[in-house]
Amino acid sequence: MPPPTISGLKDLSNPLATPDQLSNSSSSVDGVPLDLERSIRFAGALLTQAAGVLLRLPQETIAQAIVTFTRFWIGSEGGSLRIYSVKDVSAAALYMTAKLSFQPTSPRSVLNVYTLLLSKEASPLWFVNPNGTPEKPDPETYYLSEGGYQSGKLVLFRTETIILRTLGFNTHVALPHTIALTYLQTLGVSKPAVAQRVFEHLNSSLLSPQLLYVTHQPNALAASAIYLAAREVGVKLVDGEWWEVFDCDREDLGFLVVAMQSMEGFAQAEKEKWVNRPIPLVVDDVEAEIERRRMMEEGE
Template identity: 80%
Template sequence: MAPNPGLKHLSNALATPDQLSNSSSSIDGVPSDLETSIRCAGVQLTQTAGILLHLSQDIIAQAVVIFTRFWLGADGGSLRIYSAKDVSAAALYLTAKLSFQPTSPRSVLNVYTLLLSPGASPLWFVNPRGAPKEPPSPDTYVLSEGGYQSARLVLLRIESVILRTLGFDTHVALPHTIALTYLQTLGATRPAVARRVVEHLNGALLSPQLLYVTHQPNALAVAAIYLAAREEGVKLVDGEWWEVFDVDREELGFLVVGMKSTEGFMRAEAERWKNKTIPMVVDEVEAELERRRMMEEGE
């Protein structure tokens, strides 16, 4: 039976097992742990840039999903060809352009110049020393006119690369609104529960299991509700209520474990890269690969 066209906007095209296990980066020799770290940093970069650009969380989350999809599979982008920072900026610019909150290339590039400045950035993986206590010199984060023109060409080129790589499919269904509807259906209307649900859904964008490209929005919503209700001590309806929302126990269990593990994963990443920067451009990736090669060979 053909899917109901009216429900198409509530679901996403999911990644295949082959796409998850054989990325273009891994084929090009990028270790899985390094790829995971860069991808996670790219998500944080996208999220922070979206906040500074005053974009809604829906737009930011959609940009994160597009950023994540770009690296999937043998036909996806490779970290040895495309810089994570450029893909992040282009994904955010593209998503905003398709929304009710378009933003200009100049605004996007100014924000990214600040966030990627080693002396001015508040991001731990760009500036391990932490956000500067005193206002940094504008020279460290202001984009010159010549720099802007060059960066704009890169932004627009990577935008077109993303579109081609994704087959021009930019549709992203998010679980946030679905989750709030489910909460009303279940009679769980406490603000604290709704707040925790949203926090879990936003945190899942950082998941190393790539939950947003492996599971449909309804399943993500159910898992976030299950977790939030337990944390807030709220009893939901008796029985296996998640089955009403087309989620089985096995899928629910996997998603709950995945969402709960994200915080620990982020702590481990911060400790692993302590006092070091995560490579966000191709040259830095190559330098990290060379550093690892030399360590393995004892040079």
């Protein structure tokens, strides 16, 4: 029995990263420590999610933008954190993805939102503003001047072009969310709590340090999220190794379930690690963090 399909198989699959690409990013080649790279990628994905919400974009568009953002940094041919600022790549990935969707957004809207989210005084994001946001932040702290808009627009367009070139102009992103709903129907699961947990796991996996959306196909992500959600909610699924019907083997299922379960702990550990200082989102701040670590190691 073949797995249910929604359209052509090509539309339901993604280009996956190779083991070499995963172990040799451009950032690591340029001397960015692995744990720092992981933290910055995590913050960049969170930034993209927050910006998408403020821009009132559909979650599907936001998720596709996060996958595009993630792909950009993979492999020695990808972008380096010592050359490109995460904030610029995040904004360009979101702008470009929205532009290709049914709900495009303007450069001004994107830049206004990012100016707020990157404000050291007004941002509601813990990794930008560790001290917390005032109840009524001063509008001057997140005001985008006309000159700032014009220069920001040039950076936005230039970064969009760089992303497209780096990805070989392949902007296709297949998501597991709709596939998961089809699988739930096929399995006869109608409990809303299961579907809700499935979507929560799929959305949190966008932030995974294991880069689940570029290492596994949507069908495997969907099956694994269903397996985990059903177990958490206490819903019994059909007997037998049903996930194999959806072309997901036991090894992938086990890895993905463990990875999805670990997301909450990973996010909490990152917050504790960066509790008193922001995560660097621009090249100069990345350089400063690398230098700070070097000085600490040498006891200067």
